[in-house]
Amino acid sequence: MSAELICVIVLGLMFVIGTWRDINMGLLGFIAAAGVGGLVLHQAPEEFLSGFPVDLFLTLVGLTYLFGFAQNNGVIEVIVHWCVKLVGGRTAVMPWIFFALTAILIALGALFAVAIIAPLALTFARRNGVNQFMTGLLVVHGALAGAFSPISVYGIFINDYLAKSGLTPTPVSLFLAPFLFNLVFALVVYLVLRNRSGLRAAEDTALSTSESEPEESPRLSRNQIPTLVGLVAMAVSVVVFGWDVGLVTITISIVLAAISPSAGKAAMSRVSWSVVILITGVLTYIAVLEEAGTVEWVSAGISAIGIPLLAALLLFYMSGLISALASSLAIIGVVIALAVPFLESGDVHVGGFVAALAIAATIVDISPFSTNGAMLLANVHPTVRDRYYRQMIGYAGLMCLIGPGLAWVVAAVPTWVTA
Template sequence: MSIELICVIVLGLMFVIGTWRDINMGLLGFVAAAGVGGLVLGQAPEEFLAGFPVDLFLTLVGLTYLFGFAQNNGVIEVIVHWCVRLVGGRTALMPWIFFLLTAILIALGALFAVAIVAPLALSFARRERINQFMVGLLVVHGALAGAFSPISVYGIFINDYLTKNGLTPAPLTLFVAPFVFNFVFALVVYAVLHKRPGLRAEADDHLVAPRPDSPDASPEAGSGFASGETGADPEAAVHVGPATASASTEHTAKHPPVRLAPRQVPTLLGLIAMALSVLIFGWDVGLVTITISIVLTAINPTAGKAAMTKVAWPVVILICGVLTYIGVLQSAGTVEWVSAGISAIGIPLLAALLLFYLAGLVSALASSLAIIGVVIALAVPLLESGDIAVGGFVAALAIASTIVDISPFSTNGAMLLANVDPSIRDGYYRQMIAYAGLMCLIGPGLAWLIAAVPTWMGG
């Protein structure tokens, strides 16, 4: 058996074992790098660990650390309430506020934006008796729309990987194409579902929580997750009588705005400073976010310790472990070997389409970031040939591998399902499975047509 085939089999086992036994694929990647690199290739530890992405590690830790402050002390809650006030009492516009809010949060680096917004969005949908499945879909599509900004985890990961492999990234295309694609899908979902009653939870008749922008809905009380417990039970609301329920639906513009507490001001300034320093001055996002987090910790050491618990260590391990093993694959010549097989198809467009469908199907059951890293690695020689435009291919791959993230087996889908009322969770789950199946069927093909073909034809 050739070394290249052994490497591919081990890679496949990583996905199978990680999905089947719910083991972090990054941990499997480190073990695979040591096994294949050390035992098969005879490499020393410093050689098979050479692919560990130090700069990306700092970026992931810094971003999730900084947003840990914002999540714990209620700054994100205040931003949510400010956004909610923008539409006053116009209930029909609220799903789009949730869409945009999730997109903005994840675009700025809040990796688990769905976990932040979903509890508020679904409780609002229950209270206002609007289609909860439609609202949930808009939250997830919002996250996917903003996921590939130049300062998001996804965007940084892809652009840095392309740069390290000698390819020219197209950060604007990578951001805009998924945003427009998911916005169009959200429009279709809204048009089809917003007038349908959808599922009704038993708690609907009793759930009358304070309006997000009412005086009672402070960042510390009212949402159930301002303290950073994003898994808090969204049903833990106030049970009141019909008179209060009627009063709660009055035009929200009559209520005074939610104000920042003094302890929240440094965090908000830190988020603004991060966005400006990265977008305007082009400073390294990892070092910037870690520096700001250190300053915030110096101001409030207790908050710093709490924020450190919000660092997305599973995601950090996942990305770093998979990339470490990909480094071993590259040193073994496996990437070139597989790419040569793909190129042997003879039609670059067809090869790309197969890769997109592979990414979509695997991503529905495993990590989107992991499969994106693998597919880009396999496609590097194809991209270097010039037969395929880098910007179009990467944008299409981003769409194909994430459009299926409504699946309850994906991170975003699981976070959404966790906030659904237990009495309708089974029905909601079935709807999610059906929608994810539809996305697996049509998503990669549409991404190929919309983002890839026009670019290649023009090139």
């Protein structure tokens, strides 16, 4: 059996075992890199671990550490209440405020923005008689809309990988295409579901009654001000001055920890170690795949289809179906790696392909088996959770059916324009 085929089989086993037994695929990636690199390619440990992305590791840790402060000390809740006051308490507008907040947070690096906003959004919807399913969908679509900004975890991951692979990153199209795509989907969801009564929990009537009493708006406290200043400083230094986001966020986090050691310790527990391990482990194994020649071997098979855009369409549907059950970041990393030689041929526009892949692999994230979907379902009231779950399954199925196909248009348009 060839080394290339062994690598593909091991990769498939990683997805199967990771999904079936709920094991972090990054851990499986490290083991796969050691097994294939050491036993098949006869590499030393320093060789099969050389693909570990140190710079991306620092970025992931820094971003999630910094937002740990904001999540723990209530800065996010203060910002939400500011937004409520900004729209004058108009409940019909609030789902869009939650859409925007989730998009902004994840665009700035808050990887688990859905986990931050979902409990606030669903509680608000429940208390004010707003369709909870519609509100939840707008939260997830907001996260997907902002997920590929140049300073987000997703955006940095993809743009850095393209640059290291010798391809020209297109950060603007990578950000704007998913943003507009999800904005349109959110608008359709809002127009279709806004006037429907939606799900009502057993306690909703009592909550609606108590809501008539004015709630005390949280005020920005003295210990929250440094965190808010730190978030603004991070955005300015990265967006305006182009400083390294990993070093910037770690530096700001250290300053905040020095101001309040107890807050620093609590924020460290918020670091998304599972995501850090997932990304770094998968990329470490991808480096072994490249060394074994598997990437070129698989790409040659894809190119053999003879119609580049058809090959891209098949990759998008594969990404969407797998992503509905597993990690979007993992499948994006694998597909880009497999598509690099395919993209180098110039038959498919790099920017269009990558933007479409980002859409296809994430539009299904409303699935309760994906991270965003699971975080949303976890915040639904227990009395309506079963019905909410069924609605999520139906919507995720619809996205698996039409999402990758619509995303394919994004990849195809540049080719048609330049033909």
